[in-house]
Amino acid sequence: MLKGKGRRDHRALPEKYGAFYDALAGEIPASRIFCDPFRTLAYGTDASFYRLTPKIVVKVRTTEEASLLLRAADRLSVPVTFRAAGTSLSGQAVTDSVLAVLAGGWRKHRILDGGERIALEPGVIGAEANAFLAPFGRKIGPDPASINHCMIGGIAANNASGMCCGTAQNSYRTVEGMKILLSDGKLLDTADPSSREAFAGSHPGLIAEIARIRDEIRRDEPLRNRIAAKFRIKNTTGYGINSFLDHEDPVDILLHLMIGSEGTLGFIAEVTYRTVEEHPHKASALMIFPDIGSACRATMRLKTGPVSAVELMDRASLRSVEEKEGMPGYLKSLGGDATALLVETRAGDAPTLARQMAEAAEMLEGIPTELPIAFTDRKDEYDKLWMVRKGLFPAVGAVRRVGTTVVIEDVVFPIERLADAALDLERRMRKHGYREGILFGHALDGNLHFVFTQDFSDHEEVARYRRFMDDVCDMVVKKYDGSLKGEHGTGRNMAPFVELEWGERVYGLMRRVKRAFDPKALLNPGVLVNDNPHVHLENLKPLPPAHEIVDKCIECGFCEVMCPSKDLTTTPRQRIAVTREIARLRAAGGPVERLARLAEDYVYFGERTCATDGLCATTCPVSIDTGEHTKFLRAGGRGKVAAMGARWAAAHFGAVAAGVRSGLAAMGVARSAFGESAMRAASEGARALSGGRLPLWNRAMPRAAPAIALRDAGSGSARRVVYFPSCVARTMGPAPGDVDPRALHEAMLSLLAKAGYEVLFPRGMRDLCCGMPFGSKGFPEEAGRKRAELESALLDCSGNGEYPVLFDTSPCLYTVKRNQDPRLNLYEPVEFIHSFLLDALEFRKVPGTVGIHVPCSSIKMGLSGRFVAVAQACAEKVVVPSRVGCCGVAGDRIFRFPELAGSALSELASELPDGCRSGYSNSRTCEIGLTLASGRPYQSIVYLADRCSRPKARAG
Numbered sequence: 010m011l012k013g014k015g016r017r018d019h020r021a022l023p024e025k026y027g028a029f030y031d032a033l034a035g036e037i038p039a040s041r042i043f044c045d046p047f048r049t050l051a052y053g054t055d056a057s058f059y060r061l062t063p064k065i066v067v068k069v070r071t072t073e074e075a076s077l078l079l080r081a082a083d084r085l086s087v088p089v090t091f092r093a094a095g096t097s098l099s100g101q102a103v104t105d106s107v108l109a110v111l112a113g114g115w116r117k118h119r120i121l122d123g124g125e126r127i128a129l130e131p132g133v134i135g136a137e138a139n140a141f142l143a144p145f146g147r148k149i150g151p152d153p154a155s156i157n158h159c160m161i162g163g164i165a166a167n168n169a170s171g172m173c174c175g176t177a178q179n180s181y182r183t184v185e186g187m188k189i190l191l192s193d194g195k196l197l198d199t200a201d202p203s204s205r206e207a208f209a210g211s212h213p214g215l216i217a218e219i220a221r222i223r224d225e226i227r228r229d230e231p232l233r234n235r236i237a238a239k240f241r242i243k244n245t246t247g248y249g250i251n252s253f254l255d256h257e258d259p260v261d262i263l264l265h266l267m268i269g270s271e272g273t274l275g276f277i278a279e280v281t282y283r284t285v286e287e288h289p290h291k292a293s294a295l296m297i298f299p300d301i302g303s304a305c306r307a308t309m310r311l312k313t314g315p316v317s318a319v320e321l322m323d324r325a326s327l328r329s330v331e332e333k334e335g336m337p338g339y340l341k342s343l344g345g346d347a348t349a350l351l352v353e354t355r356a357g358d359a360p361t362l363a364r365q366m367a368e369a370a371e372m373l374e375g376i377p378t379e380l381p382i383a384f385t386d387r388k389d390e391y392d393k394l395w396m397v398r399k400g401l402f403p404a405v406g407a408v409r410r411v412g413t414t415v416v417i418e419d420v421v422f423p424i425e426r427l428a429d430a431a432l433d434l435e436r437r438m439r440k441h442g443y444r445e446g447i448l449f450g451h452a453l454d455g456n457l458h459f460v461f462t463q464d465f466s467d468h469e470e471v472a473r474y475r476r477f478m479d480d481v482c483d484m485v486v487k488k489y490d491g492s493l494k495g496e497h498g499t500g501r502n503m504a505p506f507v508e509l510e511w512g513e514r515v516y517g518l519m520r521r522v523k524r525a526f527d528p529k530a531l532l533n534p535g536v537l538v539n540d541n542p543h544v545h546l547e548n549l550k551p552l553p554p555a556h557e558i559v560d561k562c563i564e565c566g567f568c569e570v571m572c573p574s575k576d577l578t579t580t581p582r583q584r585i586a587v588t589r590e591i592a593r594l595r596a597a598g599g600p601v602e603r604l605a606r607l608a609e610d611y612v613y614f615g616e617r618t619c620a621t622d623g624l625c626a627t628t629c630p631v632s633i634d635t636g637e638h639t640k641f642l643r644a645g646g647r648g649k650v651a652a653m654g655a656r657w658a659a660a661h662f663g664a665v666a667a668g669v670r671s672g673l674a675a676m677g678v679a680r681s682a683f684g685e686s687a688m689r690a691a692s693e694g695a696r697a698l699s700g701g702r703l704p705l706w707n708r709a710m711p712r713a714a715p716a717i718a719l720r721d722a723g724s725g726s727a728r729r730v731v732y733f734p735s736c737v738a739r740t741m742g743p744a745p746g747d748v749d750p751r752a753l754h755e756a757m758l759s760l761l762a763k764a765g766y767e768v769l770f771p772r773g774m775r776d777l778c779c780g781m782p783f784g785s786k787g788f789p790e791e792a793g794r795k796r797a798e799l800e801s802a803l804l805d806c807s808g809n810g811e812y813p814v815l816f817d818t819s820p821c822l823y824t825v826k827r828n829q830d831p832r833l834n835l836y837e838p839v840e841f842i843h844s845f846l847l848d849a850l851e852f853r854k855v856p857g858t859v860g861i862h863v864p865c866s867s868i869k870m871g872l873s874g875r876f877v878a879v880a881q882a883c884a885e886k887v888v889v890p891s892r893v894g895c896c897g898v899a900g901d902r903i904f905r906f907p908e909l910a911g912s913a914l915s916e917l918a919s920e921l922p923d924g925c926r927s928g929y930s931n932s933r934t935c936e937i938g939l940t941l942a943s944g945r946p947y948q949s950i951v952y953l954a955d956r957c958s959r960p961k962a963r964a965g
């Protein structure tokens with residue numbers, strides 16, 4: 010860990026950065042200011058193909074801290090870049106100076122006027138904002154495809170948009186107010202008249218310059234018309250200077266200039282949006298046209314129709330996904346020029362939806378299609394159609410050569426020229442050798458994305474990219490009068506071309522805007538306006554091969570929201586970025602000191618605090634499970650002694666489990682005798698003496714589980730089930746303070762007995778284990794052996810799969826199920842209760858509220874919905890905290906690195922309502938962490954189901 014070294018890193022900073030660090034250090038906790046090589050590199054990475062490493066990273070949490078940071082930056086002339094989720098693609102969220110990171114904070118919101126408006130702090134994730142609004146039938150207007158991952162700060166500062174919002178519902182059109190910190194650290198609340206007044210008094214120069222630019226533009230009719238015309242289509246190239254036309258008051262102009270300003274004009278501390286209607290009824294159709302021309306003609310007609318989205322996909326796009334599971338079979342047999350439109354229509358009620366479907370189809374009469382047009386309003390069906398569209402970007406990412414990156418460009422054409430422009434783009438991709446390139450986009454807005462792979466490690470390849478971009482920019486601007494960026498922002502990527510698109514006059518006005526807001530050019534310099542004509546070709550990110558598990562990573566950051574260590578140490582993307590740098594340094598032979606430092610710090614920041622939960626793979630576009638990479642590293646780091654220990658433990662598993670049970674029993678006695686404080690102190694002392702090897706005791710530590718009486722339950726019944734109590738459940742019983750004092754197997758057997766099941770136990774159970782404890786610690790061979798032993802015992806006991814097999818612990822089941830013998834029918838409790846017991850037993854809801862925590866394994870098995878359904882059958886009110894993902898307990902990691910679960914569960918207690926006195930999950934160790942963090946006892950959902958159920962009364 011860093012500690013002492015942190016001080017040395019700080020001393021090594023260039024003088025003004027050292028002074029900057031000192032200015033912040035007294036006010037912001039040192040744990041949130043980094044200047045070490047590991048974290049500056051890790052946090053410095055964003056989704057773009059640019060790499061700049063900040064000198065200092067500061068996690069700012071409050072407006073006061075952000076103001077302090079800006080004041081210090083202003084005084085010391087230190088440039089600052091803000092970072093929300095870092096999913097930007099154009100290089101606008103990277104810096105080699107100070108990076109002010111919002112993630113982990115700024116998550117408050119206020120619903121206003123019954124959902125008509127919402128005030129959001131910049132760290133709220135877009136999808137979260139929509140979840141807050143869902144009960145009101147509303148949502149925010151901007152709808153980037155990255156909405157599940159990106160944050161309001163980035164959405165507003167990029168003027169991000171997506172498939173439906175077009176130019177009518179983007180941030181620019183729906184923003185109502187903002188709290189803004191200017192470059193001098195002063196706060197303006199545009200919704201507060203007294204703040205506006207005070208601001209006019211304190212910033213007369215800025216107000217006057219805004220008014221001057223406004224008047225200049227308005228006096229010049231051709232210029233006015235030009236600006237208005239350019240914003241009729243999507244445009245995020247340069248500043249949103251339509252603000253000068255659309256608004257009169259300089260403060261309102263300033264507010265709208267902030268939208269799309271990419272952190273170059275000020276800091277957004279809060280945004281208030283007018284919300285838009287979220288229609289409950291939706292239908293989609295995948296329409297196939299013989300060529301791009303007819304698809305574009307269809308789009309033109311639909312422009313005035315009752316449709317909310319029209320997504321175009323060229324033949325190369327369709328080809329990139331046609332082999333994937335779940336894709337419509339007909340994709341493979343389409344002609345060479347076939348083009349698809351995925352069309353969506355939405356309505357407030359079913360009859361209107363039906364009318365709209367018919368109307369949209371009628372509008373296309375006379376335009377040839379390869380297949381008849383068919384809308385579907387069935388969710389499972391239209392979700393499948395959208396899988397085609399959503400799979401495009403990952404499809405290119407997944408097949409690219411190691412070491413290359415995926416580039417996604419974002420241009421807009423006047424819709425009446427879309428067909429010519431699309432063909433032109435395709436031709437130019439081929440001309441420059443981007444044969445694998447695909448073209449798709451929001452056709453209704455003329456917004457096309459072209460995606461291709463690019464090697465930036467080779468000069469000739471960089472030159473090819475330059476030639477291609479020059480050619481495309483020329484074509485978009487000069488031939489079609491389009492926009493070079495429609496939604497992803499200008500960043501560093503398009504900064505050299507802003508003048509090409511807008512001309513000298515408007516570009517000059519944009520520069521004046523920048524100077525007026527930020528006279529010292531300290532806010533995200535180099536982004537959006539930049540004199541360097543080659544800035545888009547500099548600081549390109551290396552993506553060297555590192556390991557096959559992570560080589561496909563495109564560093565988009567979609568994994569970050571899922572990761573339990575995101576606020577403690579690093580995220581999967583950050584782990585991969587450092588892994589790549591270590592690989593690069595190894596291949597290049599140094600610098601040795603940096604390499605050693607990164608490798609050393611990786612142990613705690615990367616490996617030790619990875620929960621290996623694998624949830625990152627569920628949101629990764631190319632399905633990378635960084636936990637698997639961590640397990641690989643753990644396996645490589647094991648010495649001979651540890652390997653021998655693991656082998657012995659695997660071979661004598663029953664004895665090991667008995668030892669753990671005895672240890673727990675001894676701890677239970679000691680706890681009764683000495684009390685909790687003494688136990689805690691003794692365990693901390695013992696851990697310190699052992700150099701961190703001994704586990705830490707905690708107050709949710711369970712008692713030893715009583716032994717299982719291995720006799721059949723409910724003998725003679727027609728229903729049989731094989732019950733495999735996990736090794737954790739066999740050793741860990743309930744903890745003091747738990748609602749139900751029984752061991753898990755007792756509750757399980759009671760539940761099964763009520764449903765009339767005859768229970769069979771696998772032979773040699775005391776020695777059986779799913780293998781997970783070995784696998785997660787880096788002993789894959791022992792893990793495989795234990796899993797195989799268990800599987801064989803289960804096959805034997807279940808009559809080769811004749812009877813269902815029930816595990817009582819979700820992660821254990823998941824471990825076996827991933828590679829299971831197809832003859833076995835395996836269940837964990839939720840699925841078993843849902844499939845067999847909800848109907849077989851009578852359930853009576855317990856009064857009050859229960860909290861639910863769905864373990865990662867259940868999420869990965871797609872059981873979240875059934876988990877809630879079972880809980881709802883058992884309790885009057887069920888709460889699933891929305892801000893808690895993986896609990897970070899990670900088996901026994903809670904006893905060795907309790908800070909991981911502490912960080913992952915930091916919001917649990919505040920998300921549970923006062924009336925919620927107990928919680929339920931599906932994994933004993935997770936329940937320990939949940940109990941500790943929430944202050945409420947968590948137990949297996951089996952206890953709840955048993956408590957609420959009784960045998961069904963027989964008819965008659």
Ligand SMILES: Cc1cc2nc3c(=O)[nH]c(=O)nc-3n(C[C@H](O)[C@H](O)[C@H](O)COP(=O)(O)OP(=O)(O)OC[C@H]3O[C@@H](n4cnc5c(N)ncnc54)[C@H](O)[C@@H]3O)c2cc1C
Binds near residue numbers: 055111152154162402
């Ligand atoms: C696979 C993929 C798909 C995408 N799809 C879309 C899409 O459909 N539409 C689209 O528009 N974009 C898309 N993007 C790009 C990106 O996700 C969005 O533009 C998103 O809104 C960026 O938000 P963020 O939270 O990641 O911001 P960041 O990348 O962290 O920051 C974006 C910019 O905002 C600035 N900023 C952040 N917070 C503040 C603040 N509080 N005050 C002032 N400035 C601030 C930063 O300095 C930076 O310049 C996609 C990206 C990926 C990887």
